[in-house]
Amino acid sequence: MADTIISNHGSSEKGANPLPANSVIVVLGASGDLAKKKTFPALFGLYRYDLLPKNVKIVGYARSKIEEDDYKKRISAYIKVLDDKVKKQLEEFLSFNTYVSGQYDKDESFQVLTKHIEELEAGATEPHRLFYMALPPNVFTVVAQHLKRNSYPKNGGARIIIEKPFGHDLASSRELQTSLEPIWAEDEIFRIDHYLGKEMVKNILILRFGNEFLGASWNKNHISSVQITFKEPFGTEGRGGYFDQFGIIRDVMQNHLLQVLTMIAMERPVSFSAEDIRDEKVRVLRAMPIIDPKNVIIGQYDKSDDGTKPSYLDDETVPKDSRCATFAAIVTYIKNDRWDGVPFVLKAGKALDGAKVEVRVQFKDVTSGIFKDIPRNELVIRIQPSEAVYLKMNTKLPGLTTKTSVTELDLTYKNRFKDLHIPEAYESLILDAINGDHSNFVRDDELDASWKIFTPLLHYLDENTDIIPAKYPYGSRGPAFLDDFLASYGYVREQNGLYNWPHTSANGKL
CATH class of the missing domain: 3.40.50.720 (NAD(P)-binding Rossmann-like Domain)
Structure with a gap:
């Protein structure tokens, strides 16, 4: 593309040692x-x-x-x-x-x-x-x-x-680490979390630290909440026996979504070297308190409303009395100067209404005065499918009035970068391992810090047999009280129906 400026500022690890020929x-x-x-x-x-x-x-x-x-x-x-x-x-x-x-x-x-x-x-x-x-x-x-x-x-x-999985709680993770340490050096170990290889996750560093207009507003003074969402449109499909050992929190949230959170929240690293990047991620994790069960909701999918899709318990490989969560929404906080008081919502589930992984940064309301109930700005980073970054913004609706409309600054990858290959996550990460670049792999202290945050909650849910996940229909957005839960942390959904992505007509409809 003639108008694309490509700049490479050395994203490979300093001192990395690529595998030689004949490996x-x-x-x-x-x-x-x-x-x-x-x-x-x-x-x-x-x-x-x-x-x-x-x-x-x-x-x-x-x-x-x-x-x-x-x-x-x-x-x-x-x-x-x-x-x-x-x-x-x-x-x-x-x-x-x-x-x-x-x-x-x-x-x-x-x-x-x-x-x-x-x-x-x-x-x-x-x-x-x-x-x-x-x-x-x-x-x-x-x-x-x-x-x-x-x-x-x-x-x-x-x-x-x-x-992964690198254990199922802090103790088992440490046991695995202890068993590996005497035999393999830390710089020889590449713990793969494939979300760190996804194009849009790898783009977060550039997006955040390569754009001054974002950096200036990336803090508690301007941001109301951050949501990181993982949605799958299918259930366990006969493989629930394996999933039941872990549940959605261990399977997706403690690793994939938490890794994305650290990329969103970290401070600027001094270089692109692996240790500088991972040092900043660990600092985020160490600033996060253990998760309070009061800030958590869990669910388990039931039959679809029309009865055509089975419930989780209909899976013959799942114990009939299973309390395994197939959906969870968790609110956590980062106790540092940049983020103190901003809720970070991790939300993940199976058998939902679509396939989507995204980060949604919702900004605070504009100052009242000439505007009343004007929608909030949101920056959305869609990790999959159809990689995209778009900023929801307010503009004057064309015409003879001062009526406002919600539109977007839109970077949809398949439209903007038609001639460039977007690698699969595993391609990217295996190449990093070949090149000796640890930047997108999980370090031992990073793993330890992440389990410290989640283990008390996981043990609480495992041990309290009276806690039963809320049922939600297969193909829905999740438990019925999800919107009220999110609203209680200040999130405003759908901007009162005024916005549809990617294009809006004068009456607000596609």
Whole structure:
């Protein structure tokens, strides 16, 4: 686009050490859903854009005994082949993918894996390996131990990517950390929260600190509330047994939404280096008190109003007496000079009325006088779907009156950046790990601080069996009292029906 000015101010970590040529990437849990749906499509995406190390080799490792041809069919099942060029690239990609079957708790199995890796490295004097653990958390520690003991290169280096969940409360998180610390150094560990790889989340730093007009108003004097929302239009769909172990707060809020909150609330880092960025995020977390149960509502989806969609308890994998929350709204605060008194609302749920992840910053009312009940300004950062940033603002409605209308300054990515590729989150984060950039990964003290905020609430909900989640219909916005709950913290919804995004006509209708 001719009018686009692209400026690169060095977003990679200072001192980062990219993997060299001839490195080996090992995907553990290669036959599982996560690897098939996310990891391998991301690796292929990086290959298409020539972002993998030169002469890289990729090894899949899992317990399943699979012939190599069948394995390659599996890992390409979720890769879209759009044309002959992509088909050829996929064939090339598969040519340097191999598979090893083995157990997760046997030294002999990892020794077989290591022998296979060494054959691929063809006598490299300083081999480097990246281990991606697309595995359930109950085997994290044992696999990490076996990798370090059997598969860590003697004269080179290695990195390990660990998927969430990083424990289910503060104690279990610390236990996991303690089990990893003696074997893997902190700078070798990449704890992946895929929301930190999403384009709009990575844009928050630029948006906030690269625009003076936002920086001047980004504080308690001008902002009334901040909402961070996660909505899914589907329920557990037969997989509730797994979800029931965690619930919506552990699954989405303690990690994904809290990470977004730290990006919204942090102070300007002194540089783009990983440690400077993560230091500021930790400062936000340490300024947040534990969550008061009085500032929380929870819900569980029921059948849809028309009876066509099942309730959470209709899922045969869910215990019939489950009190698991599939919806929660949590209000938290940050006790520092910038944000003291501003409610931060984390809101997440399944089986809601749409798919959306967004940040909604609502500004305070303008000074009364010539205006009466004029709508508030809102800055909305839509993370998914259809990435966008728009500012709801008041303007004079064209005509012979001084009637006002709500409109927007709109940056919708698919309209503005038609010729640019927006990478998938896993592409972005795996590339960061390849480059040795920790900026978008969770540090150990950051993880500890986040669990301190949420653990008392989680234990309170787990232990008090008389607390029953409010029912809400499948396909609704959530519990019926949600709007009253938000209003009690000063949030004004829908601007009295005067606004529709993205375009408004003179009568306020689309």
